Amino acid sequence: MAGSKEVFARRKQGKIDEAYELALELVEAPGAGEWEQSALAWCLIDLIKRESANRDDARLEACRAQLEAILPSADNEILATHRDKALALCRPEGRLLAEAKTVSQAGNAAQAVALYRKALAARPGDADIQTSLGWELYRHNKQLLTQDAPNVGLVRRNLSDYLMLAVGKPSLLHSCMLKQAAQLAGQDSLKMLAFSRLWNLDNLSGDDFEPYQTDDGKILPALAEKVIRLAAKDVIASCNQDDLDYLQPYLEDAIDRYPDSLWLRHTKAKALLALNRHGEAMQFVVLVTKAKPDEFWTWELLGDVCAPSDPDAALACYCKGLTCSSDETFLGKLRLKLADALIAGQDFARAKCEVERVIVHRRASEHKIPEAAARITRQPWYAGTEPAASNHDYYKARAAHAEDVLLHDLPWTSAVIGERFTVTTAEGKTRTRRRIYLASGDGMPKEVFVRESDFPFRDAGSGEPVQVKGEFRPGDRYHVYKIERRAGADWDVVPTRVGVIDHVNKDKQLAHFIVARGIDGVIPLATLPGPVCEGNMVAVRMARFTSQKCDRYRVLSVEPSREQADAAVFRRFESTVRTSGDMGFTTDDIFIPPAVMKKAGVEDGEFVSGVALLNFDKKRMQWGWKAISASASEWP
Structure with a gap:
C-alpha cells in the first residue's frame, strides 16, 4: 500500500480528493500512527478551504468533524496552526473571510472591505481579521486614489477606520497608510498634524527615514521628512503652542537626520514665526536666506521676522526681495507688506505704487483684488496721492541694508x-x-x-x-x-614663500619644489630663466584648494630667489659615510644616492660635506633627508 508520502505527492498535484481517500485507507490500516493522522489532517485542511469557497455546508461540516477529532502532537506547531485556521473557516465568519480573500484576489477591494467588516463584527478583537481589513482598506484607497476624480471623503473614511484597528506597529501596513495620508495632505485634503497624532509618529520605522529613489533615479525625501513637514504646515496654520510642543521633538530629530534639508528649517522658522517666537525663528530664517539669497520669499520671511523689533530692517528686506523676481504672479503679498511698511513711514507715493501694481496685475489676470489691497485703497490718503512712477531704484538703494541684516554676524x-x-x-x-x-x-x-x-x-x-x-x-x-x-596692495594676502627645487624632469619639462613638509608644487621649466637644477631656490606665491577631499596647492607665481629655503627642507651637512652597496648614509641618516656617491668618489668611513633636501620615501611612506650633492672633506 502507498504510504503518507504518496498522499502529500497527490496533494501537491492538486488531486485533493484522491489524496483524501488514500489518507483514509492509511488511517484505517493496522499500525497507523502520527504520520498517517497528519496526512489525513492536511487533506481535510485542503478540503475545508475548497468547500468554504464553494459554500458546500454539508461537506464542510463533515470535514470539520473529522479534523476536530485529529489532535496534532505538541511539537507539530505548523499543522496545529493551519488546523485552527481551517476550523475557523467552518464558522460563519470564517466563510466571510474566505469570500473576502477570493474577491480581494479578483481585485474587488471595496467588496472585500465590506466582507472583512462583517467578519470583524462577528469576531471583535481578532488580530488577524483586523490586519486583513487594514490591508484591504489600503488596497481600496490605492484604487480610489488612481481615479481621475477620487472620492476623497471615502479615502479619509478608510484612513479613519484603519486608525481604530489594533494592528502591529511599526509595520509595513502602518507605513503604507501613512503614505496615503501624506498624499492627501499634500493636496490639502487632510490635516496631517491631526492624523499623525492618532497614527503616532513614534511608530515610524527605519525604512520611513530612508530617502526614496524613483525608477528614473530621482531621489525624493523620506516619508518621515515629508510627513513632519506637512504636519508643521498645520502648526503654522493653527498658531497653537500645544501643536508645536507635540511636533517639535520630531521636527528637531528630522533636522538632525537631514542636515541638508533646507525646507525643514524653513518650515520650523515659519512655525516659530506663527507663534510670535521671532528670536528663535531668526536663526533658522538666516540659514534659509543664506542658502537661497536669490529667492524673493526668503527675504520676505526675514522681513517678517524683523518687523516687530526693527521695522526699517523689515522694509529693507522686502525691498531686497523685490529685486530677486519680476514674476508678479507670486509677488502680491510681498508688495502689500512693503506698502504697509511704507505707509508706516508716511511714504505714501511709494506705497501707492506697490498697491497699484498688485491691483493692475490681479485685474489683468482676472483674479479677485486681495482684501489687504482693498483695505489700503480705503485709507484717507490714498485717493489724493499720486503714485511714484517706479520704486526700482528705491529697492536697490535699500537692499544693502537688508544684506547687512543678514550678514551682520x-x-x-x-x-x-x-x-x-x-x-x-x-x-x-x-x-x-x-x-x-x-x-x-x-x-x-x-x-x-x-x-x-x-x-x-x-x-x-x-x-x-x-x-x-x-x-x-x-x-x-x-x-x-x-x-x-578695500584698500591694500595687489596680492597682499598671498605671501611669498621660499622653496627649493628637489627634482627636475627634463623629458616633461617640469620641476618639483618643496616649501615645507606637505607643501609643494610642480612648475614648468619655462617659468624660470636659465637652466634649472636641484637645489635652486625659488620664491613662490601659492594658494590652498580642495580637490577630491584633499588639500592641494596652486602656484600663482614663481621666480628665482637669493634667499635660502627653510632649514626644515634644506640643510648643509658634514659627516662620515657608511656604505651599503653603492649607496651611502651619514651618521644622522642622510641618504646619499648612488649617482651622488659615484660623482663624489667617497668610500666607506670617509668624511664628506654636502647639501641635503627633505624627501618623502613613497616605498617606506616616511619623511627623511636625501643628499643632492656631496664631496670628500678633511676631518675637522
Whole structure:
C-alpha cells in the first residue's frame, strides 16, 4: 500500500480528493500512527478551504468533524496552526473571510472591505481579521486614489477606520497608510498634524527615514521628512503652542537626520514665526536666506521676522526681495507688506505704487483684488496721492541694508581676486567662474570661486585687493555672500614663500619644489630663466584648494630667489659615510644616492660635506633627508 508520502505527492498535484481517500485507507490500516493522522489532517485542511469557497455546508461540516477529532502532537506547531485556521473557516465568519480573500484576489477591494467588516463584527478583537481589513482598506484607497476624480471623503473614511484597528506597529501596513495620508495632505485634503497624532509618529520605522529613489533615479525625501513637514504646515496654520510642543521633538530629530534639508528649517522658522517666537525663528530664517539669497520669499520671511523689533530692517528686506523676481504672479503679498511698511513711514507715493501694481496685475489676470489691497485703497490718503512712477531704484538703494541684516554676524575676510576659468556643466554648457584667494591665519590663502555673473567688478584684474563675507557649507563648499573693494596692495594676502627645487624632469619639462613638509608644487621649466637644477631656490606665491577631499596647492607665481629655503627642507651637512652597496648614509641618516656617491668618489668611513633636501620615501611612506650633492672633506 502507498504510504503518507504518496498522499502529500497527490496533494501537491492538486488531486485533493484522491489524496483524501488514500489518507483514509492509511488511517484505517493496522499500525497507523502520527504520520498517517497528519496526512489525513492536511487533506481535510485542503478540503475545508475548497468547500468554504464553494459554500458546500454539508461537506464542510463533515470535514470539520473529522479534523476536530485529529489532535496534532505538541511539537507539530505548523499543522496545529493551519488546523485552527481551517476550523475557523467552518464558522460563519470564517466563510466571510474566505469570500473576502477570493474577491480581494479578483481585485474587488471595496467588496472585500465590506466582507472583512462583517467578519470583524462577528469576531471583535481578532488580530488577524483586523490586519486583513487594514490591508484591504489600503488596497481600496490605492484604487480610489488612481481615479481621475477620487472620492476623497471615502479615502479619509478608510484612513479613519484603519486608525481604530489594533494592528502591529511599526509595520509595513502602518507605513503604507501613512503614505496615503501624506498624499492627501499634500493636496490639502487632510490635516496631517491631526492624523499623525492618532497614527503616532513614534511608530515610524527605519525604512520611513530612508530617502526614496524613483525608477528614473530621482531621489525624493523620506516619508518621515515629508510627513513632519506637512504636519508643521498645520502648526503654522493653527498658531497653537500645544501643536508645536507635540511636533517639535520630531521636527528637531528630522533636522538632525537631514542636515541638508533646507525646507525643514524653513518650515520650523515659519512655525516659530506663527507663534510670535521671532528670536528663535531668526536663526533658522538666516540659514534659509543664506542658502537661497536669490529667492524673493526668503527675504520676505526675514522681513517678517524683523518687523516687530526693527521695522526699517523689515522694509529693507522686502525691498531686497523685490529685486530677486519680476514674476508678479507670486509677488502680491510681498508688495502689500512693503506698502504697509511704507505707509508706516508716511511714504505714501511709494506705497501707492506697490498697491497699484498688485491691483493692475490681479485685474489683468482676472483674479479677485486681495482684501489687504482693498483695505489700503480705503485709507484717507490714498485717493489724493499720486503714485511714484517706479520704486526700482528705491529697492536697490535699500537692499544693502537688508544684506547687512543678514550678514551682520559674519566678519569681513581680506582677499584678492584671482583669474577667470571655465567649467562644463553636466548639460554640456560652458560657465565662467572667478577665483578668489582668502587670507588665512596660517599664511596659506584658501582658494574659492564665484560665478562670473555674481562677481560685482567685471573690470578687476588678478591680485586686486577685496574683502569678502562668506562661509563654508557642508561639503567644504564656500559660499560668497558679498564682495567689496578695500584698500591694500595687489596680492597682499598671498605671501611669498621660499622653496627649493628637489627634482627636475627634463623629458616633461617640469620641476618639483618643496616649501615645507606637505607643501609643494610642480612648475614648468619655462617659468624660470636659465637652466634649472636641484637645489635652486625659488620664491613662490601659492594658494590652498580642495580637490577630491584633499588639500592641494596652486602656484600663482614663481621666480628665482637669493634667499635660502627653510632649514626644515634644506640643510648643509658634514659627516662620515657608511656604505651599503653603492649607496651611502651619514651618521644622522642622510641618504646619499648612488649617482651622488659615484660623482663624489667617497668610500666607506670617509668624511664628506654636502647639501641635503627633505624627501618623502613613497616605498617606506616616511619623511627623511636625501643628499643632492656631496664631496670628500678633511676631518675637522
